[in-house]
Amino acid sequence: xxxxxxxxxxxxxxxxxxxxxxxxxxxxxxxxxxxxxxxxxxxxxxxxxxxxxxxxxxxxxxxxxxxxxxxxxxxxxxxxxxxxxxxxxxxxxxx
Numbered sequence: 001x002x003x004x005x006x007x008x009x010x011x012x013x014x015x016x017x018x019x020x021x022x023x024x025x026x027x028x029x030x031x032x033x034x035x036x037x038x039x040x041x042x043x044x045x046x047x048x049x050x051x052x053x054x055x056x057x058x059x060x061x062x063x064x065x066x067x068x069x070x071x072x073x074x075x076x077x078x079x080x081x082x083x084x085x086x087x088x089x090x091x092x093x094x095x
Contacts, residue, residue: 002019002071009080012085
């Protein structure tokens with residue numbers, strides 16, 4: 001599935017277009033959503049970190065103009081909001 005994804009972490013919001021949502025998001029045995037830090041590192045490193053969701057969404061809408069047909073459109077991935085980006089990519093998953 002492709003889309004424009006906004007990753008919410010404790011230190012801000014990062015925006016990117018990607019085909020790797022299925023690699024980024026998974027479920028544990030209790031159906032808790034997990035974010036794979038290795039994949040997050042690959043697709044969000046180098047992305048600007050916004051302080052406000054509104055600013056990240058404005059960037060997402062600019063990116064969306066270049067990708068008019070996506071499976072997911074713009075999606076906020078907020079399942080790692082209790083970790084900083086560096087914590088997420090260091091520990092592998094948000095558990």
